[in-house]
Amino acid sequence: MGYPWKNLSPKDGFLVKQQALLSDIDQKILTFLYQPLVGNAAYSLYMTLWTEIEEENYWSEGILHSELLALLNIGIPELYQARIKLEAIGLIKTYLQTSPTKLIVYELQAPQTSDVFFKDDLLSLLLLEKVGERKFKKLRNRFVVETIDKNKFQEITKSFLDVFQFDAELLKREKELLKQPVSYIGNTSSTRPRVDPKTFDLKFFYTGLNQQYINRSSITKEIEETILVLHTLYGLDELAMQQFVLNASDIETGKIDEKRLKRLAYDDYHNKNQQNISLKDVVEKDIEVESNQQKMRETELTKRGLTKEDIAVIEVSEQISPVDFMNSIKDQKGGFVTKPEEWTLEEIVKKANLPTAVINILIHYILVVRNNPTLDQKLAYKIANDWAQEKVLAPEEAIQKVKKMYSENAEKRQQQESRSKSYTQNRGKTNYGNQTTTRKETLPDWAKEGNNQLEEKPMSEEEQKAFMERLKRIQNFGKEGE
Known part of the structure; x- marks a missing residue:
């Protein structure tokens, strides 16, 4: 199944544009009227994006989604879910640039004013359903202003021309300057959520009404919108309506x-119903399905004898690209990816025809299990060739291969150490009569370096814990399935 959030990566950059200056009253409207509709995550996303724009600025600096995810403490699917809720309710417009680099612009829209909000059928009915009638009235009263009884007062307000005079000739000369096309802050109206249900047949609805006393002209555009909203929220068909x-x-x-x-x-x-209507956005079910699939997968991998650490590595290997995976490990170790490593990885990706997750396990084996400082080309080619010929198509199969290699190499080292020890003891002893002399071999530096084989061992418990924490963060950021 393809999930829409998989096109979004933590490494994608974004900018925030403020379409209108947000005031204190806007913040109150967002908190009391919009938050119940979109939920805490979407509300937090909007407020966080708002704070990314400094005072007296209308654009933010460039930001990575990974920073946003860390601030909100959510994953890519939850971020996508929060974003589309804001889009649907009219608080955000999203724009995508794909060339020359991928960039997303989030344009913040001002919330509706309180009077427009409560007059809007969809918004007001959704709020009523969400909080109940008692709380709805209480919220509405927060924004009610007592009006002046104009019958008791006489207006004495001065007009513009009562106070100011201006030179009409000067205004005429500056007319061209005033015509220059520029974009002003807040020059667009707030966006209202719309419904256009294809399941309601307006033609059939009006045909039935024509036989009644209803004046067709009485059904204004606003009332027609109300009818569509009531159909959407309460499932009323044409006859019932x-x-x-x-x-x-x-x-x-x-x-x-x-x-x-x-x-x-x-x-x-x-x-007819004892509970309020429940609205679920289209992503919520997908997130639940993906979560259940992940749990089933973890159970299956556990049954196959894989540890929690193995499963964590597998999950991350399936979610980010080999380049990002290698960069992450190098960052953790305080190193950097060299050009030869990039070429080696590129060659393996092109020629080995191995899945991305399997290549990531190969990288993990060389850089973490073997603790090599670099992605050794000879070793990487050898393993990639072996796995390609053995048709290793899943990361769990690659993990099993790694464990087998580790076990075989450990056994070989033990045998070599045993033979070396036996050889040294036998050569170091020479009998001269009844006297035994022990001779110590001295090797040159180059020989020592040549004979010192890199010991294959996992990181220490503390190092492994730190590494797994980093992988968890990558996993949290990288649920886009690269």
Whole structure:
């Protein structure tokens, strides 16, 4: 199954653009009215992106998604889920650049004003369903301003021309300057979420109403939007909606009471259902499915005798590219990737026809298990050739190969050490009569270096723990399945 967030990588850069200056009242609207709709993660994402823009600036500096993930303490799927919620509710617009480099721009949109929010059918009904009627009224009252009784007061406000005079000729001369095309902060209106359900047949709906006393002109564009919202939220079909519209209409005038229409639909749903409607975004189910698949995979690998550390390495090997994998290990060890290593890796990727995860296990074996400072070309080619010929197609198979190599090499070392010790003891003893002389062999430096074989051993427990922590962070950042 392909998941949409797999196109997003922690190493992808992004910029944040502020479309409108956000005020304190905007923050209150976001907190009290939008947060219940989008959830904590999406709210935190919006506020975090907002803080990336410094005061009096409208663009952020370039940032990596890995930094954003670390701040929010979530993975790629959860970040994608939070982002599309903000997009759907009208708080973010996302733009993608693929050439010459991949770059994403998040354009923050201002929230609706409180009066527009509560007049918007979709937003207000969603909030009502989410928090309940009592809390809904309480939230609405937070944004209600007591109006002036203009019947008791006389307005004495001065007009512009009562206070200012200007030179009309000067204004005419500067007309061209004023026409220069520029983009101003906050020059676009806030984005409202829309519904356009294909499951509601408006033509059939209107045909049924034509036989009634309803005045067709009474169904304005706004009321039509309300009908579509009620259909979307409460699953009302065309026939049911016709009846609700009739019940909300004035028999004499044929006009429709929009508030009564919404109340009738709301009461009907809750009389039949003991709970509020539950909205799930399209990604939530995919994340749950992927999580269950991962748990099943871990169980399967455990049954095959793999340790938690093995499984963690396998999971990471399946999620990031060989280049990123090698860079991560080198960073951990305080080193860097050399050009010959890059060429070696490129050659293996091109010619060995091994899966990405299997190549990552090869890298892990040479740099971590063997603790080599570099990706030894000769050894890497030898292992890649062997695995290609043996048709090693899964990282767990590669891990088993690694364990077998480690075991065989350990056994060979033990035999060599045993033979060497026996040889040294026999050569070092010479009998002259009854006297035994022990002679110590002295080897030159080059010979010592030549005979010193690199010991294959895993990292110490402390080093392994630190390495696994880093892998976990990569795994958390890199759920994009590279």
